[in-house]
Amino acid sequence: MSSSPTVTVNGCTVVGAFQPASAKYPQALDIFHGIPFASAQRFSPAVAMPLDGQAPGLVIDASRPAPSQPFPMAPHATAEDPLSLNIVRPSFSASASAFVAAGDGDDGIGGDDGDVLTAAIAAAGGAARRDLPVVIYVHGGAFNFGFPAERDLASFVAWGRNQVLVVSISYRLGALGFLAGSTEATPKGVNLNLGLRDQRVAVEWVRQWIGEFGGDVDDITLWGSSAGAHSVGHHMLNPSPLPFRKAILESGSPTARSILSPSHPRSVAQLNELGMYANNQPLASLPIDDLIQSSFTVYAMHHTAVTWPFQPVIDGPGGAVPDLPLNLWRDLISSGRAKELSIITGFCSHEGTSFAPQHASTSAEFRSFFQKLIPSFSADDLDALELLYPDPLIDPDSPYRQPPGIGGPQKRPYGAQFRRIHEAYGHYAYICPILHTAHTLSRAGARVYVYEYAALSSPFKAASHSDQPPAVTHDLNVLEFTPGLVAVAKEMNHRWVSFCSSPSGKLDPRDEDERWPEFQSPLGDDSGSSAVPGAGAGKLLVFGEGNDEAAGGRNQGTPVKARTLTERELEQCRFWWDRMELSQGMGERGAATAWLRA
Numbered sequence: 001m002s003s004s005p006t007v008t009v010n011g012c013t014v015v016g017a018f019q020p021a022s023a024k025y026p027q028a029l030d031i032f033h034g035i036p037f038a039s040a041q042r043f044s045p046a047v048a049m050p051l052d053g054q055a056p057g058l059v060i061d062a063s064r065p066a067p068s069q070p071f072p073m074a075p076h077a078t079a080e081d082p083l084s085l086n087i088v089r090p091s092f093s094a095s096a097s098a099f100v101a102a103g104d105g106d107d108g109i110g111g112d113d114g115d116v117l118t119a120a121i122a123a124a125g126g127a128a129r130r131d132l133p134v135v136i137y138v139h140g141g142a143f144n145f146g147f148p149a150e151r152d153l154a155s156f157v158a159w160g161r162n163q164v165l166v167v168s169i170s171y172r173l174g175a176l177g178f179l180a181g182s183t184e185a186t187p188k189g190v191n192l193n194l195g196l197r198d199q200r201v202a203v204e205w206v207r208q209w210i211g212e213f214g215g216d217v218d219d220i221t222l223w224g225s226s227a228g229a230h231s232v233g234h235h236m237l238n239p240s241p242l243p244f245r246k247a248i249l250e251s252g253s254p255t256a257r258s259i260l261s262p263s264h265p266r267s268v269a270q271l272n273e274l275g276m277y278a279n280n281q282p283l284a285s286l287p288i289d290d291l292i293q294s295s296f297t298v299y300a301m302h303h304t305a306v307t308w309p310f311q312p313v314i315d316g317p318g319g320a321v322p323d324l325p326l327n328l329w330r331d332l333i334s335s336g337r338a339k340e341l342s343i344i345t346g347f348c349s350h351e352g353t354s355f356a357p358q359h360a361s362t363s364a365e366f367r368s369f370f371q372k373l374i375p376s377f378s379a380d381d382l383d384a385l386e387l388l389y390p391d392p393l394i395d396p397d398s399p400y401r402q403p404p405g406i407g408g409p410q411k412r413p414y415g416a417q418f419r420r421i422h423e424a425y426g427h428y429a430y431i432c433p434i435l436h437t438a439h440t441l442s443r444a445g446a447r448v449y450v451y452e453y454a455a456l457s458s459p460f461k462a463a464s465h466s467d468q469p470p471a472v473t474h475d476l477n478v479l480e481f482t483p484g485l486v487a488v489a490k491e492m493n494h495r496w497v498s499f500c501s502s503p504s505g506k507l508d509p510r511d512e513d514e515r516w517p518e519f520q521s522p523l524g525d526d527s528g529s530s531a532v533p534g535a536g537a538g539k540l541l542v543f544g545e546g547n548d549e550a551a552g553g554r555n556q557g558t559p560v561k562a563r564t565l566t567e568r569e570l571e572q573c574r575f576w577w578d579r580m581e582l583s584q585g586m587g588e589r590g591a592a593t594a595w596l597r598a
Contacts, residue, residue, distance in 0.1 A: 002117065003018050003093075004016060004017060004018055004063060004247075005017075005018060005030035005032070005051075005091070005092065005093065007032075007212050007213055009051040009052060009209070009212050010051065010052040010056075011054075011056040011057055011058070011061070012051050012052070012054040012055075012056075012057075012058050012059075012060065013058070013059045014035060014051070014059075014060045014062050014063060015059060015060065015061055015063055016030050016031055016032035016033070016062045016063055016087070017030075017031045017032075017033070017062075017063040017064070017429050018030060018031075018091060018093070018419065019031055019091075019154060020103060021213055022161070023476075024155070024477065024480075025154060025155060025158040026158055026159065026381075027091070027156060027157065027158040027159075027160075027199070028090070028091035029089065029090060029091055029157060030087075030088075030089050030090070030091045030092060031086070031087070031088050031089055031154060031156055032062040032086065032087040032088075032213070033062050033063065033064055033065045033066055033083075034062055034064075034065060034066020034067070034084040034086065035060060035062050035084055035085055035086070035087065036049050036060070036082035036083065036084050036408035037049055037082070037083055037084060037085050037169075037201065037202055037205040038082060038083040038198065038201045038202070038205070039081055039082050039083075039518070040080060040081045040082060040083050040172060040198065041081065041196070042080060042176065042284055043176075043179065043191060043283070043284055043339050044191065044202045045191055045194065045197055046083055046194070046197065046198045047514070048204065048205055049202055049205075049492060050083060050203055050208065050209070051209050051212070051228055054559035058352070058573075061332070062087075063166075065149065066084050067079040067083075068148065068149075068170055069083070069147070069170050069171065069172055069173055069176070069177075069311050069343075070145070070174075070176065070288055071141070071144060071145045071146065071173045071174060071292070072144070072145065072292055072293075072295070072299070073089050073176075073296075074147070076147070077101070080176065080288055081167075081230065081379075083170050083171065083172075083198055083201075083202070084148075084170050085148065085167055085168060085169045085170065085205070085206070086148050086149060086153075086167065086168045086199070087166070087167050087203055087210075087213055088153050088156075088157045088165070088166045088168075089132060089157065089165040089166075089213065089214055089215075090132075090157065090163050090165075092129070092214065100258075106140045111231050121564040122578065125499075127505055127593060129395075130211045130214055130216060131214075131216050131453070132163055132164060132165040132214050132215050133163075133164045133165070133219045133220075133221065133500055133501045133503075134164070134165050134166075134167065134206065134210050134214060134215040134216060134217070134219060134220045134221070135160075135164050135165070135166045135167070135214075135220075135221045135223055135500045136166075136167045136168075136169060136202070136203060136206055136220060136221070136222050136223065136231075136244075136246055137151075137153060137166055137167065137168040137223050137224070137228070138169060138170070138199055138222070138223065138224035138225075138228035138231050138232060139151075139168065139170070139224075139225070139227075139228050139490075140226030140227045140228045140229070140306055140466065141173065141223045141226070141227055142226070142227050142253075142297075143173060143174070143177065143195060143230075143310060143311050143312065144173055144174045144295075144307075144309075144310055145173065145180050145229045145297055146227070146228075146310065146389055147170065148168035148169060148174065149168065150469075151225075151425065151473050151475070152470075152473045152475040152477065152478075153166045153168055153473065154423065155347060155473045155475045155477075156472065156473040156474065156475070156493065156496070156497070158474075159473075159474035159493050159497075159499070160223075160493065160494075161494060161496035161498075161539065162497050162500075162501035163501065164215065164497055164500050164501050165210070165214060165215045165480075166245070167202075167210065169197045169198075169199060169206075170197035170198075170202075171202070171231075172194050172195045172198055172296045173195060173273060173310075173311055174292070174296075174299070174310045175283065175291060175294075175295040176194070176195075176291070177192065177193075177194045177195030177196075177198065177310070178192075178194070178195050178310040178311055178312060178313070178356075179192075179194075179271070179274075179283070179310065179327075180262040180271060180310075180313045182466050188486070192262060192313055192315040192319065193312050193313065193315050193319060193320040193321060194314055194319075195231075195312075196234060196235075196320035196321070198233060199231055199235065200235065200242060200370070202321070203220075203222070203235075203242050203243070203244075203544065204242075206220070207220070208242050210308065212341045218243075219503055220243055220244040220246070221244060221246040221352070221499070221500045221505075222235065222242070222244045222246070222247045223248040223250075223500075224249060224252065225250040225251060225252065225466060225468075226250070226251050226465065226466055227252065228250075228252065229248075229249035229250050229251060229252025229253065229256075229345075230252040230254065230256050230257070230312070231247050231254075231312075231327075232247050233251075233252065233253045233256070234254050234320060234321050234325075235255030235310060235448035236254065236332070236341070237254050237321075237325060237328035237329065237331075237332055238320065238321075238322070238328075239322065239328075239331060239335075239598075241337060245340050245341055245342065245498065245504075245505070246341070246342045246343070246500065246505040247341065247342075247343045247344075248343065248345070248499070248500075249344070249345040249434070249437065250341060250344075250345070250346065250468060250472070250495065251347055251351060251430055251434070251466060251468075252430065252434070253345070253430075253433040253434050253436065253437040254325040254329075254433075255325045255327070255329075255433040255436055255437070255584075256327065256429055256430055256433040256434070257306075257311075257429045257430075257433075257583065258311070258374075258583035258584065259311065259312055259313065259314060259321060259325060259355070259583070259584055259585075260311070260313055260314070260583075260584070260585065260586070260587070261313060261314050261585045261586050262313045262314075262315070263586070264585070264586055264587065265375075266307060266375075267313060270298055270302065270309035270310075271309075273298045273301065273309075274294055274295060274298050274309070275407070275516075277294040277297045277298060278291065278294040278321075282382050282539050285532055289290035293579075295310060297310075298310075304357060305369070305372050305373065306355050306373060306425070306429070306498070307372065307373060311565045313472060314584070314585055316358070324581065324584045324585050324591060324592050325584060326580060326581055326584060326592035327592055329440055329497075332444075333440070333444045337440055338440075338445060338446050339442035339444065339445040340446075341446040341447070342446065342447040342448075342450065342504060342505025342506065343437075343438075343440060343441060343446065343447070343448055343449070344436065344449045344450075344495075344496065344499055345434050345437055345438055345448070345449075345450060345451075345507075345528050346450050346451060346452055346453065346537070346540070347426075347430055347434050347451075347453070348452030348453045348454075348463040348465055348466070348467050348468060349430075349452060349453065349454045349462070349463035350422065350423075350426060350460065350463050350464055351425075351426035351427075351429065351430040351431055351463045351464070351465045352421070352422035352423060352424070352425035352426030352427075352429065352430075352464035352465070353422045353426075353460040353462045353465070354460075354465050355422070355425055355465070356369075356418055356421040356422035356425055357369065357415070357418070357421065358414050358415065358417075358418050359413070359414070359415040359417040359418070359419055360415045360417040360418060361392075361417055362416075362417065362450065363386065363391045363393065363394075363417070365415075366389075366391070366421055366424075366580050367382050367386070367416045368423055369386075369425075370382065370385060370424070370428075372584050373425075373428075374579070374583055374587070375587060376430075376582040376587035376588065376589070377582065380434075381579060381582075384575065385424065388424075388572065388575055389420050389423065389424045391417075391420070391595075392416055392417075392419070392420060393416050394576070397551065398420075399421070400419045400420035400423060402414055402416065402418060402419050402452050403529055404529050416534070425575075427572050427576055428467075428576050430465065431569075431572075432450065432572060432573045432576040432577065433449070433576075433580070434450075435565070435569075435573050436533075436573070436577055436580070438450050438519050438521070439521040439523055439568040439573075442519050442520055442521045443521055447504070447505055447506060447518055448518060448519040449495075449499070449507070449519060449541075450519045450539075450540035450541070451492075451540060451541050451542070451543060451574045452540055452541070452542045452543070452563075453467060453471070453543050453544060454470040454542050454544050454545040454546075454547075454549040454557075455467065455471070455484075455485060455543070455544030455548070455549070455553050455557065456547065456548040456553070457547075457550035457551065458550065458551050461548065461551045464555050467550070468492070468563055469484060469545075470485070471488045471489040471491065471493075471543065472492050472493060472496055473489075474486075474488075474489040474490065474493040482545045482549035482550060483524075483549075483556060484544075484549050484555070484556025484557055484559070485544065485547060485549050485550065487556065487559040488543050488544040488547065488557075488559045488560070490513075490559070491543060491559045491560040492543055492560075494513045494514065495507065495513070495514060495516060498511075498513075498514050516541055517539040517562060519538075519539060519540060520537045520539070520566075521537065521538070522537040522538035522565060522570065523570060523573075523574075537564075538563055538564045538565035539562055539563075540562070540563060540564075540565070540569075541560055541562055541563075542558075542561050542563050543559065543560050544557055544558075544559065544560070545557050545558045545561060572580060577578055582593075
């Protein structure tokens with residue numbers, strides 16, 4: 001135990017694990033697994049477990065992974081209580097000689113890069129400190145799956161040329177965290193959005209105690225991917241702000257997909273289905289395995305239509321999502337808080353491939369998919385949608401014909417409408433809401449950086465939803481034999497870490513490895529007037545264009561390049577932005593009283 005990192009607070013000792021430097025992890029690390037931060041009684045708000053409230057003399061063994069929150073088909077142990085978090089930091093005890101600086105560049109760092117990294121680590125010394133920038137990671141998984149260690153955050157820290165401390169947090173999932181409404185089987189007055197509330201408790205715990213682990217409580221970046229990014233967006237819009245000014249939202253936003261009222265017919269029907277599959281037994285006392293199985297059955301029923309159950313809902317004044325996100329955007333801009341924010345946000349080129357029905361063949365199926373997804377869509381909306389995404393069976397110039405390059409017919413019998421649906425769904429659910437966030441914040445004076453991840457992977461030979469994590473974390477366990485993707489990882493990891501370690505979130509334009517044009521919206525302001533675009537209007541960075549190594553190819557592509565949003569993309573955004581309120585609250589037109597749009 002003598003080499004194990006320890007933190008002692010008021011007689012409570014947390015014992016972590018030391019991970020030595022290696023070719024795959026070029027910095028030695030201190031890792032603390034499964035530190036309990038709150039108790040979580042079923043369907044009740046989490047209660048914080050401060051370190052100074054632990055029993056005197058208690059030793060918390062944080063040297064090995066702890067159970068995560070329950071979710072279907074979890075590959076490891078799970079437990080309802082407590083909620084826990086993990087901490088990864090550069091080792092405080094290792095000397096500079098313990099770090100690796102390879103010279104041949106084969107593992108993604110060497111030569112000048114290795115010298116810079118070694119010098120930075122040596123300068124840090126081994127003394128205790130409280131100045132490491134803090135990154136709080138919120139995992140994804142459609143609010144029904146996932147766990148804090150879903151991506152290799154140790155690799156993210158180890159490859160950073162600047163030093164950061166990362167905390168990954170757990171929160172309740174599925175019916176445990178996002179049960180909405182009340183039926184005969186559910187507890188009366190059940191708390192809504194418990195999973196989002198858990199996240200807020202975790203952030204407050206971090207703010208109170210992370211200084212004991214070496215973190216700077218005044219320099220926090222909130223980082224989420226997919227559902228985690230949706231969560232970060234909701235916290236960003238909440239009128240009771242959490243203590244962060246920097247955020248990373250990967251493939252998600254507060255307006256992504258749908259966020260309905262607890263009384264929306266879909267929410268009510270799904271809760272009734274849960275009660276039915278639980279044999280109308282009280283959910284509060286149902287054995288956890290039975291509850292998870294019943295909730296997964298309901299989830300599976302709605303998976304193909306992408307009308308997932310157990311999602312955040314609008315929970316009213318004082319809640320985690322107190323109003324329609326479009327109205328909360330208005331309030332955020334009016335408050336002036338947006339000017340203080342810096343964000344990275346972006347998307348994968350083909351966000352919808354994993355969700356679209358692969359065998360849809362007719363235009364009627366195309367219309368039916370979106371009618372079920374957005375019940376408030378009118379016939380006129382569907383007609384406009386069909387014009388925006390021309391039918392490949394009718395229009396010889398349609399860009400949605402199924403090419404060999406994206407899920408080609410030579411391997412699978414994809415339906416004629418597959419690409420058309422997955423492109424339209426990707427724009428509706430992810431890309432256009434993400435660009436709405438970038439547009440709105442950049443107009444309000446925030447610092448915004450936008451990216452596109454374009455490297456192709458299996459099985460669709462596409463840049464699909466959530467393909468980017470190994471590149472962001474520089475995970476050589478995944479990328480070891482893909483040199484082009486290692487080059488992409490170097491570019492992404494450096495920028496993400498530099499953003500998190502910069503007090504203001506501003507990247508250094510003089511540094512070639514950090515150069516990233518701040519996003520300026522090319523669209524109009526909230527009055528509908530035309531914008532006079534600046535030189536950087538619509539600029540974003542594309543990572544991995546032309547790379548197909550993860551799809552079985554040998555093309556290394558271009559690690560990073562700049563591009564400008566096209567008129568076609570702006571047209572698609574205008575269509576979806578004009579209809580965002582149909583996926584919020586009760587799905588009623590005119591419910592969003594004011595919002596920024598082009």
